[in-house]
Amino acid sequence: MAVFFCFLAILYYPFMGDDFFNQHSILKGTFVEYITASYMNWSGRLFSFLIPGIFFLSDTLLLISKILVIPCFLLMSSSAFYLATEKFPWNSSSALTNFTIFTSVLWLGLPVLGVTVVWLSGSIYLWMSTITLFFLCFLLRLKINARAEIQTPISFLETVFLFLLGFLVGVTGLQFILTTFLVLIYWGYQLYSEKRLSFLNPIVCFILLGFFIGVCIFFIAPGNYARLEHANSVTLLSNLKQFMFFVFGAYFQVGVGDLGRSLWIGVLLILSLSTFVISKSKIFESSVWFGISLASLLPFLPLMQFAAPRVTFFTIILFLIGIQSLCKEERKESPDAFIKPITRSVLLLLVAFDGFVGFVANRSLNFEVTQRLQIIQQEVELGSRNIIVPNYSTIPSRLTYMLTPKHDQEYLTGMAKNIGIDSIILNDDQSAPKPHSFQPLKGLKGKGL
Numbered sequence: 001m002a003v004f005f006c007f008l009a010i011l012y013y014p015f016m017g018d019d020f021f022n023q024h025s026i027l028k029g030t031f032v033e034y035i036t037a038s039y040m041n042w043s044g045r046l047f048s049f050l051i052p053g054i055f056f057l058s059d060t061l062l063l064i065s066k067i068l069v070i071p072c073f074l075l076m077s078s079s080a081f082y083l084a085t086e087k088f089p090w091n092s093s094s095a096l097t098n099f100t101i102f103t104s105v106l107w108l109g110l111p112v113l114g115v116t117v118v119w120l121s122g123s124i125y126l127w128m129s130t131i132t133l134f135f136l137c138f139l140l141r142l143k144i145n146a147r148a149e150i151q152t153p154i155s156f157l158e159t160v161f162l163f164l165l166g167f168l169v170g171v172t173g174l175q176f177i178l179t180t181f182l183v184l185i186y187w188g189y190q191l192y193s194e195k196r197l198s199f200l201n202p203i204v205c206f207i208l209l210g211f212f213i214g215v216c217i218f219f220i221a222p223g224n225y226a227r228l229e230h231a232n233s234v235t236l237l238s239n240l241k242q243f244m245f246f247v248f249g250a251y252f253q254v255g256v257g258d259l260g261r262s263l264w265i266g267v268l269l270i271l272s273l274s275t276f277v278i279s280k281s282k283i284f285e286s287s288v289w290f291g292i293s294l295a296s297l298l299p300f301l302p303l304m305q306f307a308a309p310r311v312t313f314f315t316i317i318l319f320l321i322g323i324q325s326l327c328k329e330e331r332k333e334s335p336d337a338f339i340k341p342i343t344r345s346v347l348l349l350l351v352a353f354d355g356f357v358g359f360v361a362n363r364s365l366n367f368e369v370t371q372r373l374q375i376i377q378q379e380v381e382l383g384s385r386n387i388i389v390p391n392y393s394t395i396p397s398r399l400t401y402m403l404t405p406k407h408d409q410e411y412l413t414g415m416a417k418n419i420g421i422d423s424i425i426l427n428d429d430q431s432a433p434k435p436h437s438f439q440p441l442k443g444l445k446g447k448g449l
Contacts, residue, residue: 005355044221105266170214289322358399
């Protein structure tokens, strides 16, 4: 039920903001021209252009993108769980229960899920997080075997796949590149200090070469420097002050109206329902993940004007990996073993309710977006040069990304330019629908689903 309603929320979410412009940019030329222009004029994050760019090519691919979101989230969660526990969710019933709780906490605790998971243009954060963690999982397997003095065999197809995966991680973004570097340094130091480096398959060097090539391509992108020209000049002290507030807000979701309640309640649940391994090495390994989580925000120290709640998405995942890594899987049935299944069921019900509320809100917004596009199309066919459209009145859910009226008007101005008319403006009459004024759950009465 939880997966079903979350899927419906994603399925019904309409185009919003950048979606229109990204699709327009792709369809007005070729896919290669879109990628080239993005790389030359915007950023070296090639992966963040490739994924949504492919999905914008056709309606069929758009549908596929919506279908893939939940599996992608589960793959991301599975990878994070494996990095934390060195266990696969299907290893045992206890591991599966722990994984379900961990995944539910991720879903309920991650910031701005409507932007980073549901919104097509913003879901690149989900995809970038997934491939980075997935890549690290393969490397962790090699490290575990090397520490056990086992040289892991790597087939030709695996080598090619991991080389390409490493390359894609290298062209994701500073957060993901820095995280990968720090994890590699830590794992490399572990093997070196334990004299186990010789047990690594030499092909690992070729795999890591793919990552380093991607990093080089990322950093030499002209778009990185073209974008910096638009950055506001601020003093180092002012930037540092903003950064300190930003770091604090990252873990308490200041600015998104939640104050981290869901995240920290989830953290307390994971810790209270688990058994701890109190050892110097275990605490140190968990602390490494906390340190890397904090370090993932460092790329924004000189770029505070580009920082937003969505960039804390990966930071919180790393933090939860550290939390989960403090716990161990129970080997015996304990007297309170029934509590975990009950907690799991309650969390899944909360995820299902979250998905249901998101589905209702996104369904309502979908209707409004369709209605607005029909108005624009009809007016253009009638030869109108100046078009008035209604505001989006739906009150957004946690799984709904909506533009503010100011940003909405900016996108409408850009849309008018793209279709060759003078203007498209929002209706500000007293009798017109007001922004964020309609509660979609109330609209269910008498209408059904």
